[in-house]
Amino acid sequence: IEPKEALFEKEPTRWAATPKFRFLLHKALNEKLEKISRLEKFKPEKMNPGCKENGSSCILGSGVVLTYVWEILRDLGLLDTIPLYRAKMPFPLNNVFIDFLLEKYDRILVLEETYPVIEQQLRDRFKIFGRLNGHVPEEGELLPEIVEDIMTTFLGLPQVKRPVPEQAPPRRPTLCPGCPHRASFYALRKVFRKGIYPGDIGCYTLGLNLEAVDTVLCMGAAISQAAGFYHSFKNNSEDEVPDIVATIGDSTFFHSGIPALINAVVEGARFVLLILDNSTTAMTGNQPTPATGKRASGEISDKKVSINKVVEACGVEFVREEDPYNLKNFIELLKEAREYVRAPDGGIAVVIAKHPCLMDRDYRQQMTKLKVRITDKCKSCHYCIDNFECPALVEVPDEDRVTIDYSICTGCGVCVSVCPRKAIVAET
Ligand code: SF4
Numbered sequence: 001i002e003p004k005e006a007l008f009e010k011e012p013t014r015w016a017a018t019p020k021f022r023f024l025l026h027k028a029l030n031e032k033l034e035k036i037s038r039l040e041k042f043k044p045e046k047m048n049p050g051c052k053e054n055g056s057s058c059i060l061g062s063g064v065v066l067t068y069v070w071e072i073l074r075d076l077g078l079l080d081t082i083p084l085y086r087a088k089m090p091f092p093l094n095n096v097f098i099d100f101l102l103e104k105y106d107r108i109l110v111l112e113e114t115y116p117v118i119e120q121q122l123r124d125r126f127k128i129f130g131r132l133n134g135h136v137p138e139e140g141e142l143l144p145e146i147v148e149d150i151m152t153t154f155l156g157l158p159q160v161k162r163p164v165p166e167q168a169p170p171r172r173p174t175l176c177p178g179c180p181h182r183a184s185f186y187a188l189r190k191v192f193r194k195g196i197y198p199g200d201i202g203c204y205t206l207g208l209n210l211e212a213v214d215t216v217l218c219m220g221a222a223i224s225q226a227a228g229f230y231h232s233f234k235n236n237s238e239d240e241v242p243d244i245v246a247t248i249g250d251s252t253f254f255h256s257g258i259p260a261l262i263n264a265v266v267e268g269a270r271f272v273l274l275i276l277d278n279s280t281t282a283m284t285g286n287q288p289t290p291a292t293g294k295r296a297s298g299e300i301s302d303k304k305v306s307i308n309k310v311v312e313a314c315g316v317e318f319v320r321e322e323d324p325y326n327l328k329n330f331i332e333l334l335k336e337a338r339e340y341v342r343a344p345d346g347g348i349a350v351v352i353a354k355h356p357c358l359m360d361r362d363y364r365q366q367m368t369k370l371k372v373r374i375t376d377k378c379k380s381c382h383y384c385i386d387n388f389e390c391p392a393l394v395e396v397p398d399e400d401r402v403t404i405d406y407s408i409c410t411g412c413g414v415c416v417s418v419c420p421r422k423a424i425v426a427e428t
């Protein structure tokens with residue numbers, strides 16, 4: 001792409017959204033929306049163009065749900081009978097189209113995911129069948145079978161009887177084999193058995209399934225909620241003040257954790273904050289973080305931002321870093337952090353759990369892979385499966401025996417420190 005020459009024309013009435021100009025900006029916005037709502041190119045289109053507009057019912061919607069509707073109409077042989085409209089732009093919905101729709105049809109089924117944005121723009125409540133009149137469930141995803149039931153009711157057809165499919169064995173989402181977060185969560189649960197664990201948003205939210213995450217709200221909330229829990233519990237008698245351990249990923253910390261941490265420090269909160277630093281933004285596709293020395297484009301930057309220094313600059317006095325793969329040391333560090341939080345002159349203890357994400361191809365290629373195996377010492381107690389949950393540790397079907405699935409084992413070797421009987425051994 002040819003770089004363009006930049007130009008900025010000063011026009012505060014347009015670019016400075018201060019109270020003085022907001023009224024004008026709001027007016028300009030409404031005028032723009034009105035103009036957009038009359039543009040022909042955004043007018044909803046009929047997905048079954050061969051269907052005549054001579055019936056009394058039609059369907060309007062947006063998104064993937066329309067592909068289900070199209071297939072259901074096809075299977076019911078109604079593609080030539082029920083007009084199906086796709087809203088190219090749900091907001092603002094084309095005004096000319098709204099007038100046409102309300103004049104032409106007596107019954108209009110509106111199908112759209114999540115919030116009823118299209119539906120609320122259709123003014124005649126008596127003609128509209130959707131989330132607002134309860135015809136479409138107000139919550140939840142519009143799955144094909146749900147859409148089919150909605151459509152048959154709307155069209156006055158008999159409900160479809162579906163065979164109950166055979167259920168696959170339940171398998172809950174879990175962290176990858178060898179994920180350093182699993183080691184961190186395991187250590188957290190070992191040290192803080194009855195704590196409160198505010199969590200945050202990232203792949204480490206899966207700590208929920210390891211009973212190491214109690215709350216998830218929005219980015220940065222782990223820290224503000226931890227502070228909130230502390231201030232709520234601080235007046236309880238000392239043995240009733242729970243350990244509060246917040247977890248947040250490195251990129252989420254950079255993104256939204258810093259203001260919450262500053263506030264927690266200044267307000268005198270006390271809790272352990274575990275920053276799960278895997279040197280990437282794993283959940284969204286391994287984008288670099290400011291600590292990696294890489295730019296969003298992948299170019300190398302000559303600047304890196306140190307998490308440790310940022311935490312110190314926020315006013316935290318206890319900042320330590322450890323690799324959670326060194327499980328024993330990591331557990332000891334968490335114990336130290338707890339002591340600091342509860343000491344008379346304590347405060348917030350930040351522990352940075354530093355180990356690269358195994359999804360990072362470069363790291364995977366150079367990491368030391370251990371050959372782990374389960375020895376005869378194994379008593380099939382299932383402690384490792386129940387408490388550590390590495391997907392590579394599996395039960396042999398129909399045998400009371402635990403084994404390693406080498407097709408997914410990453411050779412991280414953390415399970416060696418987990419087995420209480422030292423039945424798992426590792427060789428390089
Ligand atoms: S490997 Fe260890 S923890 Fe796992 S089942 Fe065997 S004895 Fe129990």
Ligand code: SF4
Binds near residue numbers: 390408409410414
């Ligand atoms: S070495 Fe152990 S903990 Fe690591 S992936 Fe293999 S089975 Fe899981």
